[in-house]
Amino acid sequence: MTKMELQSLRQIWETRIADFLASGQSGAAWCAANDLKVHQLWYWLRKFSSHHPAKTTPATSTTSHDWVSFEWDKSPSEIPSPSVLLVRVGQAVIEVTPGFNPALLNDVVRALSV
Template identity: 40%
Template sequence: MTKSRNLALREEWEQRIADHKASGQSQAKWCEANGVSYHQFGYWKKRIKDQLKEKENNSWVSVIIEETKPTQCNSLMIKVGTVSIEVNPGFNPTLLTDVIKVLKENVD
């Protein structure tokens, strides 16, 4: 089947589905009154609905990416057990090591 034939067939079924919706009749009654197979109507109704969902799920969204400058960390928070230590730039590493050792001994 060619693309133009597929498109024409789809448009024909879209029109039938719209006519059914506008009629207010049940699907079975409308199909009977219009000489349309109930099962074929259901097939096309589902197929068209699925294709519309697929289109909606494939939509593009604009994304704006802004360059951000890395923030400088002015301090570091260290937790040992329930105790928190805030370390600022220029700290004494030896003092920090000693404090952590004492905390670990008292936490364990």
């Protein structure tokens, strides 16, 4: 494939991917409606995401982060510190209190992780 043909194919798929992302359809539904193979769509999505991640990531992606600002009217010394730390290892939950034995916690976590 010549460089010009590859560039043309890339432009075609950039347009197709923009149409797919704007459609809100699943990949399978969009490909069926546009007479394309699903694996081609995923190939080009991966190819473009490595070069232009912002162009191929939909606004509703689970990887996007929405930050909320707020004002806290208390000084750091007024914020209560938690008296118990919960450590989850699989389905087990360990309550760690101030003055805990770090070696014992390490042994318990290792035993639960096996």
